[in-house]
Amino acid sequence: DAWMGTGESLARVLEALGAQAKRHRLEFNAVQPREDDQAVRLIPLGPEKTLREVPLKLTLRGRYGQIGEFLGEMAVVPFVASVRSLTIKKLEPAAGKLQADLALAVYLDHKATAP
Numbered sequence: 001d002a003w004m005g006t007g008e009s010l011a012r013v014l015e016a017l018g019a020q021a022k023r024h025r026l027e028f029n030a031v032q033p034r035e036d037d038q039a040v041r042l043i044p045l046g047p048e049k050t051l052r053e054v055p056l057k058l059t060l061r062g063r064y065g066q067i068g069e070f071l072g073e074m075a076v077v078p079f080v081a082s083v084r085s086l087t088i089k090k091l092e093p094a095a096g097k098l099q100a101d102l103a104l105a106v107y108l109d110h111k112a113t114a115p
Helices: 009-023 064-076
Strands: 027-031 041-046 049-063 081-092 097-109
Touching: 009 027, 009 049, 009 064, 009 097, 049 064, 064 081, 064 097
Parallel strands: none
Antiparallel strands: 027 049, 041 049, 049 097, 081 097
16 A cells, blocks of 8 residues: 655655665665756645645666666555656666666655645
8 A cells, every 4th residue: 555644754765665675686876856947836636635745756776677677566555656767778888787766756645744
């Protein structure tokens, strides 16, 4: 089941993504863009629940298969997210090392994440 709605939800999302990258032996970096770079997007789910879209930018470094396995797991992560864009480039062609830059939107309970 997906979880949403605790104060530490974003921290838990980052922890889960980091653990997922580690399982696939990937170098991993995550950055949350500044709030003023984007308008806050709210998604009402009914009278009692509103989600807030939180953008994340991930950088993964590793081999093609490792990156592919990580991306395949995005369908079953324990939180609500969507991949907005993905760019892959070669870093070390002889070693087969690639870098994937991933724009991700994570959806958290607005009441729990509101400033």
